[in-house]
């Protein structure tokens with residue numbers, strides 16, 4: 798075994814502590830500590846292609862009552878794209894009204910997922 802990584806599974810609130818053994822080439826040899834089959838899936842993704850859902854806020858042009866709109870990506874985006882996604886979110890300004898689920902940026906940063914509003918604003 799070349800490396801052992803400790804991860805916390807974030808697939809549910811239990812937060813199992815996972816131990817992942819890797820060989821010299823980064824291949825997974827063994828995964829322990831999971832309480833259900835979702836743990837190894839999470840560990841595999843985290844080791845090979847880590848992703849996160851991005852949540853943030855976007856500035857509003859035309860409202861003093863609601864100066865920002867809360868947003869998130871529909872699906873998790875690769876960790877190495879998060880900076881680019883955040884940069885696009887920072888540059889974005891929207892006009893109200895906005896409805897929950899409105900797509901504010903489609904295919905954000907070529908990640909294959911959209912940035913949507915997470916609530917409605919009049």
Ligand code: SF4
Pocket residue numbers: 806807808809810811812813830831832833834835836837839
């Ligand atoms: S391994 Fe299963 S039970 Fe444990 S945190 Fe992950 S999803 Fe939850």
